[in-house]
Amino acid sequence: MRKLLRNLLELLRSKNRKRKKLPAKIAVVTNSSWYTYNFRLGLLRRLKDLGFEVHVIAPKDHFSSKLIAEGFTFTHLPLSIYSINPFKELNLIRSLSKIYRQNQFDFVFHYTAKPNIYGSIAAAFNKIPSIAITTGLGVIRDRKTRISKYVLFFLYRIAAVLSKQVWFLNNDDMEMFLKKRVVKKSKAFLLPSEGVNILDYRPEFENEFSGDRPVKFLYAGRIVWSKGVKEFYQAALHFKNAGINVEFSMLGFIVPEHPDAVSFNLVQQWHKEGVVKYLGETEDVRPYLNETDCLVLPSYFGEGVPRILLEAASMAVPIITTDFVGCREVVDDGVNGFLIQVRDEKDLINKIKMFQELSPVSRFKMGAEGRKKVLREFDEEIIIGHYLQALEHYIQFKGSHKKKSVHL
Known part of the structure; x- marks a missing residue:
């Protein structure tokens, strides 16, 4: 009742x-x-x-x-x-x-x-x-x-x-x-x-086009294996062993409860080895995107459309990501970035080399194309x-x- x-x-x-x-x-x-x-x-x-x-x-x-x-x-x-x-x-x-x-x-x-x-x-x-x-x-x-x-x-x-x-x-x-x-x-x-809010995420173009400094590659996202963290580390290790003037950084949450989690100890080990610089967590990714030359997300997680790709493209940052569900939507291969095969560290290494060999002007144009794509579609x-x-x-x-x- x-x-x-x-x-x-x-x-x-x-x-x-x-x-x-x-x-x-x-x-x-x-x-x-x-x-x-x-x-x-x-x-x-x-x-x-x-x-x-x-x-x-x-x-x-x-x-x-x-x-x-x-x-x-x-x-x-x-x-x-x-x-x-x-x-x-x-x-x-x-x-x-x-x-x-x-x-x-x-x-x-x-x-x-x-x-x-x-x-x-x-x-x-x-x-x-x-x-x-x-x-x-x-x-x-x-x-x-x-x-x-x-x-x-x-x-x-x-x-x-x-x-x-x-x-x-x-x-x-x-x-x-x-x-x-x-x-x-x-x-x-x-x-x-x-x-993505195109006014909140807009290019600032403060990064120097200097041939002396290392080319900077950033991974940003949850630190889980299916986001391509292993491939990113292997690529960073390759370039470190080869003595090539590049810098690899990783930004994002370590989520130990995730079934696909990368452990705190392993991330700490990579950081101490000087292979990948771990930047910790942040509530605002924009300063980090503004400081990098290229965002790298070798993900095979199966997201809708990864937010970090939209944020990077909106800020005119070139992208290297997988030819996979959700990721390929944001990148036109060779136009505003490069697409790589899933779980293929050799392909990732090759695309990073290709990007590193681009002139500063070509990198700038690649980023600008990403911004245009976001304005049209996202x-x-x-x-x-x-x-x-x-x-x-x-x-x-x-x-x-x-x-x-x-x-x-």
Whole structure:
């Protein structure tokens, strides 16, 4: 009886909100406050500026307070990224359903596997429209076990049925889901990355074009093997042993809980050997990109589109990365960087040599082409426009999604 009365009260509150024409409530559900703040802040700010009541539902970390300070309503989500405990997974569905029932959102955007799958179920149960956004298939692409993929695709089929749409950040992931009949073509949509703020990430051109100093190569990202960390180290070791005037640095989080983690001790060993200089962690990659000649990301992780590639290209930094899912979207081979074969340290060494032998003017032109590509394809304003179009369609929101004019 108590449950019935509670549900009736929540229904009356929802109807009262709509009668009073209160701001539409939009929820963004993710597996990380850090990622939400660093990758989707521009979108959230725009939604808030347009009058939406924006809620962020994610596990609590040191960036949760920053989201609150921005004026978003934050709700902690008891989500463990790497857990496969069935009781925890069921509890996650219950937690999401309770949050949705209490808030009666007008629309929900889900990101990453667990929020996509369990969130779509909870949203459908509470009759809330939602979109599932796959931000990459990660190490699942590389798993040999058919059972893991079968279970994942089965669960994603459920999410696809219950969601209004399923969005993909690269064509490879979308084609895989279509081929496996995980999602209908009518529901699949290609979102060209999560975008980058072209004003926050703009070229500064302070790096000296001197032939005397070493050419600088930077790896930036989580320190996990599937990001190509081994290949980066082997390339650095090759050039050190050859006595060639180059410098290799590594920037990013060491994540010991990750199933593919590189240990603290090994990174420390590389640093002490003088092969790769470890720069630690940072909340702002821009000073490091401004100091490097080339960003190197030999990843085979299977991301949507790696954010660091967008940031580097937007700052006119040439890129060497893999001809692989998500990475190839950002680099036109030989134009704004070089593509290498997956897990091929010899190919990486050859491309680094090719870049090192380029004249300073050629390197500058290569970086400038990357900036042009970002302006054409990955400007954050383009991405935000797609979100606003979806909201216009599904909740009859009328707001401007025209791209703002930018003077560079």
